[in-house]
Amino acid sequence: MKQKDHEAEYRIMEAAKIVFHKRGYFGARMQEIADEAGINKAMLHYYFRSKKNLFEAVFQEALGKVFGKIMSSFSKAGNFEDKLSSFVDSYIDLLISDPYIPAFVIHEINHNPEGIKNFLNEKTQVNPQLLIELINNEIKNNNLKDIDPFQIIMTIISSAIFPFIGKPILSHIFNIDEELFIELMNERKKIIPEIIMNGIRK
Amino acid sequence: MKQKDHEAEYRIMEAAKIVFHKRGYFGARMQEIADEAGINKAMLHYYFRSKKNLFEAVFQEALGKVFGKIMSSFSKAGNFEDKLSSFVDSYIDLLISDPYIPAFVIHEINHNPEGIKNFLNEKTQVNPQLLIELINNEIKNNNLKDIDPFQIIMTIISSAIFPFIGKPILSHIFNIDEELFIELMNERKKIIPEIIMNGIRK
C-alpha cells in the first residue's frame, strides 16, 4: 500500500535500535521490534533477511558512533589540554544523546570478541599510536609527568564513558534522577580535564 | 550414585558462573551449563528449580563481590590518600581475579533495573553519604579543592573499573595480551591514586 520508499526500513531500524539496546541480541524479540515499529513481524524479514542481519546493522551503526569521534578531537589544533577538553566535551555530548551505546557495544563485543576485529580494522580508524606519540612528546618537552601514555588515555576514556555504563546503579545509589544526571555529566566536561591535567602536569 | 553431598551443586554453580558471565542470561543455555559441569541437564532442574533460580544465585554472588569491598577501604584508618590507595589496590585485585564480574553485573542491571533495588537495599550496605562527608571534610580543611564529591568518586570508580569492562576492545586496539593486561592493571594501583590526588589536592 504505502510507497513511502525507505520509510518502513527507517522505522524498523529505529525500533530495532531501541529494542536491541534495551534487551541485547538474545533478549530481543522480533515481535517487540515489529510492535515498536508499528508494523508486521513479517516485514522485518522482508527488509532484513534475519534477526542476525538486522542486529548487525544496528550494531555497526553503534560501533561507528563510539569509535568515530575518538581520534578527531585529538588531531585538532591547540595544546594537549585543549585537545583533551575538546575530546571530553564532544564525547560526553555524544553519550548524552545516545546513552545506551557504550553498554550495548561492550556487552556484544564481550560476547563475540572475534566479531570486532573485522570491523575495527576496516571501517574505523582507531590508531592509538598517534595519541601515544602526542603524549610522549609532551613528556619529553617537560609538560607532563613521565607516566605511561596508556594509563593516561585509559583514565581519560574511563572517566568519560563509565558513568553512562553504570548509570542505573549509580543513579540508584546516589539518588540521581534523569535531569540531574545530565547536569552532572555536563559538569564533567569541565571537571575531567581539570582533574586529569592537574594530575599529570609537571 | 555419588553421595558427595554438595559436590554436584558446587560444580553446577561454578559452571553456571562461567556460562552466564560469558553469555548473559538470555544467551546462556542450560545444556551448555550442564556440559560445563560435566553432568546431565536434568540435574540442573533437580538442584535449582529453574534457569531463573540458577541465574539469581550467580547474579547475587557477583553483586556481593562488586559492592562488598567498596565501603570497607574507605572506613579504614589513615588520611584520604591512604584510603583511596587502599580502595584502588584491593578493588583492582578483586577485578584481576574476577574480571568478568563488572560487565556481567552492569549488563544484567541495565536489562532489569528494578531487580537491583531489592538487593542493594537489603544485603549490601552501600551508603555513599559517609564517603561524601569524608571528602567534604577534606575540602573544608583545605586539603582538597572544592570539587563536587560525586565527581571525585565517579572518577575514582571509573578509572578502576572501566578497563576491565572494555578489556576486549582495549586489548585489541592497544595490542595487549593477557599477561601485559594484568601487569598494566597492577601498575594502575599506583597510578590512579597518583593522578587523582594530584588532580584534586589543594
Place this chain on the structure above:
DNA sequence: GTCTATATAGGGATAGAC
C-alpha cells in the same frame, strides 16, 4: 509491499526408570 497463517527448530522443563 503488507498481511495472516503456518512450518520448524530450539530450549526449558518434567516424567519416570533405575
Place this chain on the structure above:
DNA sequence: GTCTATCCCTATATAGAC
C-alpha cells in the same frame, strides 16, 4: 541422586493470499 526420553511453548522464519 542420576539418567533418558519427551513434552510443550516460544520465537524465528517462510508461504502464499491480497
